[in-house]
Amino acid sequence: MDPATDGHAAAAADTGASPAKRLKPSPAPTQPQQQPPPPQQHQQHQQPMAGVAGGYHLEGGVVSEAVMATAPQLGASYQAAKPYHHCVMHDIFEPGLLRGVRDEIINNIDATYKETDLFKVFQTGDLGNLDSLDPAAAAKLPCLNRLKKALYSDEFRAFVTSVTGCGDLSPRTDCSCNVYAHGCHLLCHDDVIANRRVSYIIYLTDPDDPWVPEDGGALELYPQLKGQEHTPAPDPSLTHLPTFNTMAMFTVTPGRGAGGREGWDVAMEYLPEDDDTEEGEGGAEGEAEAEAAEEEAEEEGAVKAAGGDE
Template sequence: MLHKNEVNLSTADLDQSNGGITKKLKMYSKDKKTNEDKLELSDDFVNNEFRDTFRKIFCNESVEGTEEIYVYHDDKKRKYTVRNNEDNKSIENENQLKLGSVVGSPFKVGVLHDVFDKSFLCELKEELGNLEWRHRSNDLYDFYQTDDLTVTCGEHVKNVQKLYGYLSSDDFISFMETISNTKLVRNRLDLAAQQYKHGGYLLCHDDSITGEKLRRKIAYILYLVEEDWNESDGGCLGLFSKDENNQPISVVKKLVPNFNTLAFFVTGKSSYHEVQEVLRKDGINRWSVTGWFYENVENTEELLKNEFPSEFTSIYDIIPKSHPLQSISLGFDTLPDEIKDGSDLLGYFINKDYLDGTSQQRILDNFLENSSIELKKFLKDNIYKELVKQLCSSENFASVWKKYPVLPPIVRKYYLIDENKYPTRDSKKGTDVADAVLKFFKSTEFSNYLTSITNLDFVKSSQEVRMFNKGCYTLIHDKVIEPEGLDVVFSFMGLKDSTDGSESKGETQWNSEKWDGGTHYIFEEDELLTIEPDHNTLSLVFRTEETKRFVKMVKSDSQFPRCEINMVFIEQ
């Protein structure tokens, strides 16, 4: 998939989930009599038996677990053994060294262990630390990255050049071809370094990019994390299962980064993965050097055609269906009695400060000038409190929202309201405020109010009630095009920790600086507008088809979810 804002970095961040380094293998050659600075694979790796064993496992579709390849030397003889890491059997020989691993499912991931001498990697990391790092942040990711390391030169980056020279050499590319059973081009390798700080991440994607003559074939990563890095530090590689349409479903395997391992996989339909949010808070970042090997391609058009099902958006109901506007008083038996009696409908729901003529003219002038406006404290206070109680309180939360997020994660991850389960009519009060608010927002009466403050005339609208918890987001996708219209989004939220089953007291204001979760509007590469989550706020934004929007991923530091009623009103 070609993501509009994807940068040139490897998104393969992978490693073994079952522990750290067993023993050190020296792969950094320092033969002072010949070539003092030459990098090369040790004989254990280039041995035909290792290469053949690794390839057979890597290309065996029946392998689902993780297979590990060990070597030990006895009387000058080299012996290789294969072990499933899920077996509880102890290692037969304590002198065995783990050379390689292959993760079988949901797609093959190869890992070479203890690839280089530690002193070389320390020098490499020091050089990288002295380079310029750029903050990369959009809908898909948030991390720091160097410029293209393939063109970096000078004495101050001699180890960077050494690494690039070796990885792009015919010897190493031939080795990669052998163990992965692929055919790779020479003289083309991408190389860059990344740091993921606390809160950094890279969301679901597949690394597959195809050009006119070349396409990414193998994504690789060299881990430079601290040797004590573990799963609780975050930054794991999440591997996604996929459905019958070859689209990702959820993470079914997590691989923890380990220092001095080189990991790789073949890109394509099955390689959906993410770098999970880094949780470590001691100032130690998740370091890596990443890139891709390439292959020649023919019939590029056919490759791109088969990447997504033609009915992609309709299969997953990605764009909510629009429906004709309807009067709120017709056929809604759960409405408050006051509304049925014909009393002032707008005055029942909306803060009176937004209803007089002078205020509406002020709103209209502002909207015409900026094509957007935010109306704080939009609903009357009693209505808003009851809405939050019904949809966000701890006693109702689990039953109100669906258990699983919407699919697919290459486009979105958030939770929808379960319209069959949220609180029904209160027999004592005779009112279901949540139901009434939702019906009001898609009524002709509310549409007419919008017309008075925007000068736009609407005939239909869509509505989606959604909740963004930790790790939730939406992404821009070249196959998903929202219809042009007026985005009308009502933002609301409850108390912090409202999903843990307790009536927790504390902060109730959204901290956008630490938690993200804002809605961003962009045109091509320019950011036009950001709307931050807030209590009881109605935002209006007129959006053309060329303008895209996304919700930035909600960070793990967030103390409570944010919710919204997301609507698009469409003109004739």
């Protein structure tokens, strides 16, 4: 936390510049001419290619400065959290912007139905493709694009690192939007995906109809059974409601226990018959691991954009 959403990474957008006009060659000079000094070059900020992202600066007014200022306190509670390191941040984004994001997802993005033995959900494609959209399509998703750039900005990634202690993060975009209709669910799972270090969920439920426990859909956190490293307990030790404008975040550590964490999470079944809920989810990759993965992909002839939490 894509459009033209067939679930595949789009190629980087063409610049749209028209080809230079062909000019007749000038006659050769009869004597050497003094060449004027080259004009001073001004460095331009280049937009990253789809799926790579990064290089963004955090736009003011998107993320709550008050929340970011509490990074030390969030970090302390994050490390002390049970059943594994995590935090849930409330009112972290500008509410009007997030309302716009919700409206754009509902009205301007296609979500594909996906079902496995793990989940039943409608999912968009990779949001790393937003930078490669044609102007007409991009004009329909201004709020979503601003949110994505904020999430993968240098400043916000530094904030995530400060809170989680996960180390340097790659600017590669890895997020998508999930829509949970009546009966949709995501079962107990871990979040070890490729080079992911941190997973996050941003809840976009209806802000004018607050979510209640009877609606279902809570994020459940499961500890390990004592003495059984690879087995989650049958009951969650903690739950979080999918409240609008909250962001859940937790570290992924491959090789540590079953799935790389000391616990598991699950999104319960969504019960309201007339209500759907949206969420943006994704992860941030370790910088060194991301570079190695990209080199390996290039050797195979293609670099693909990472998907969301699937």
